[in-house]
Amino acid sequence: MPHRCRSLLLLACLLLAACVTPLQRDLDTTLNPPETAGIRWGLLVTDAQGREIAAINPDQRFLPASNTKLFTTAAAFRWQDDLAAMLPRLATFVALEDVGETGAPTLVLHGRGDPHLTDTPDCETRCLATLADAVAAIGLTSITHVVGDDTWFPDARWGPGWSWDDLQTAYGTATSALTINNNTATLTVAPASEGAPATVTWAPGDAAYTIINVTVTARWPGQGGEAPEDDLIVSHLPGTAIVHVAGHVPPGSAPRAFHLGLDDPALAAATRLTALLQARGITVEGPPMARHRPPGTPPEAAFTGLDDGDPPLAALAPPAFPEALTDISKDSQNLYAELMLRHLGHIDEDGAAEAGLARVDALLEEAGAAPNGHDLFDGSGMSVYNRVSPRTIVTLLTYAAAQDWGRAWKDTFPIGGVDGSLQRRFRGTILEGKIFAKTGTLKGTNALSGYLTAASGQTLTFAIIANERPLAISSATPMMDAALIRIAETN
Numbered sequence: 001m002p003h004r005c006r007s008l009l010l011l012a013c014l015l016l017a018a019c020v021t022p023l024q025r026d027l028d029t030t031l032n033p034p035e036t037a038g039i040r041w042g043l044l045v046t047d048a049q050g051r052e053i054a055a056i057n058p059d060q061r062f063l064p065a066s067n068t069k070l071f072t073t074a075a076a077f078r079w080q081d082d083l084a085a086m087l088p089r090l091a092t093f094v095a096l097e098d099v100g101e102t103g104a105p106t107l108v109l110h111g112r113g114d115p116h117l118t119d120t121p122d123c124e125t126r127c128l129a130t131l132a133d134a135v136a137a138i139g140l141t142s143i144t145h146v147v148g149d150d151t152w153f154p155d156a157r158w159g160p161g162w163s164w165d166d167l168q169t170a171y172g173t174a175t176s177a178l179t180i181n182n183n184t185a186t187l188t189v190a191p192a193s194e195g196a197p198a199t200v201t202w203a204p205g206d207a208a209y210t211i212i213n214v215t216v217t218a219r220w221p222g223q224g225g226e227a228p229e230d231d232l233i234v235s236h237l238p239g240t241a242i243v244h245v246a247g248h249v250p251p252g253s254a255p256r257a258f259h260l261g262l263d264d265p266a267l268a269a270a271t272r273l274t275a276l277l278q279a280r281g282i283t284v285e286g287p288p289m290a291r292h293r294p295p296g297t298p299p300e301a302a303f304t305g306l307d308d309g310d311p312p313l314a315a316l317a318p319p320a321f322p323e324a325l326t327d328i329s330k331d332s333q334n335l336y337a338e339l340m341l342r343h344l345g346h347i348d349e350d351g352a353a354e355a356g357l358a359r360v361d362a363l364l365e366e367a368g369a370a371p372n373g374h375d376l377f378d379g380s381g382m383s384v385y386n387r388v389s390p391r392t393i394v395t396l397l398t399y400a401a402a403q404d405w406g407r408a409w410k411d412t413f414p415i416g417g418v419d420g421s422l423q424r425r426f427r428g429t430i431l432e433g434k435i436f437a438k439t440g441t442l443k444g445t446n447a448l449s450g451y452l453t454a455a456s457g458q459t460l461t462f463a464i465i466a467n468e469r470p471l472a473i474s475s476a477t478p479m480m481d482a483a484l485i486r487i488a489e490t491n
Helices: 003-019 022-031 065-078 080-089 128-137 265-279 321-330 334-345 353-367 390-401 406-411 477-489
Strands: 040-046 052-056 093-099 105-110 146-149 184-190 199-202 210-217 233-235 242-249 256-261 289-291 435-442 445-453 459-467
Touching: 022 040, 022 052, 022 477, 040 390, 065 080, 065 321, 065 334, 065 353, 065 390, 065 406, 065 435, 065 445, 080 321, 080 334, 093 128, 105 265, 128 265, 146 265, 184 242, 199 210, 265 289, 321 334, 334 353, 353 390, 390 406, 390 445, 390 459, 445 477, 459 477
Parallel strands: 105 146, 146 289, 210 242
Antiparallel strands: 040 052, 040 459, 093 105, 184 199, 184 256, 233 242, 435 445, 445 459
């Protein structure tokens, strides 16, 4: 190589090194300790003028996990007037249909996507018992059966790219326009006498599946007799009517509760209403049933009761969207996010998730996000197909901050060291009470995006994502938090 070329190459290397700021070097050290090799990081931090404070792979695409909820909730705030206009049609209600051979009518429980319907003893609003009381109050003594109708949304209970082993869990439960008790059932496993099968029981009214109990009350036969965390296994395959419980339950140990997702929430709601009616002396001749609308079929049959001028037998209050949006952000409530996505899809379409995602795409286009910076397949972040760049997230956050709904949206975010999914993070640091951000966690993924107040008092907008985290590393959040603290301290 000629001497002149070598000199130019050396100069270029020196200039490149000079462009790496002390903060950038600190971040590289903080995010990449030797023991965490393998993690792929994405980061973008900007100030109020849009200047980049720090960047690592800002335009690469990452699995965002629950940072996906930022897009769903931002779209809900963007179209909040349209959603508010729909509210009168979104109450859960009961109506009577055709009289059977015995002369008794069918009672139909219609769901319209209210996430807060419940039948728990402490229920105060949106209570299934309120509807049961209303049916009893009209003097009805017999019905053929109860039908749970969730045809307001197409019957697409899980999103594309949801992992099959998540579907049995509370955070992977089925989405339905007729939701009850967060679409979960609680199973408790407690020790019995030594050598006997453990006691496995459903919470009252939660007997969703037949229990196959192959547990034993005994110390684990491994070293020291201490069972590993996963020795007790509760498993349910969606579409089956069985839950398997296996493993060792040490004598004298505390009962353990497992919260399982429901395959058919509409049927579960009909089952619970049946029990409430029977408790009020009403004869129910047949078993509870569910009515669904297959994807791609016309929604007209769903628009009855509240839509045709014929008042329903009884109706509850419409959903509380502000409360639901706060639950989505602060507690990372997957089911509520999926319901919200479908409500967005019902503004001028049939309530399909795809129609809601079209609203999200329209919002990102308004915000000026690059078209190739995102591909989204659900509203909650459960899909492993989702891909988003840090720049796309920061673009949305920056755009939202300038909108009249931006402050209200930010107010739904978890606050570092204070509440929600950030309650135990950033305590005792410069960012306690000064970082407002949405968390995200999936196997191999951690994410955090939002706003922080730096040492200077200025607001910084950021997105940081860790993908490809090795299984041996339980979480990337310690490095992530340390990096954000360092950014706040130096700005």
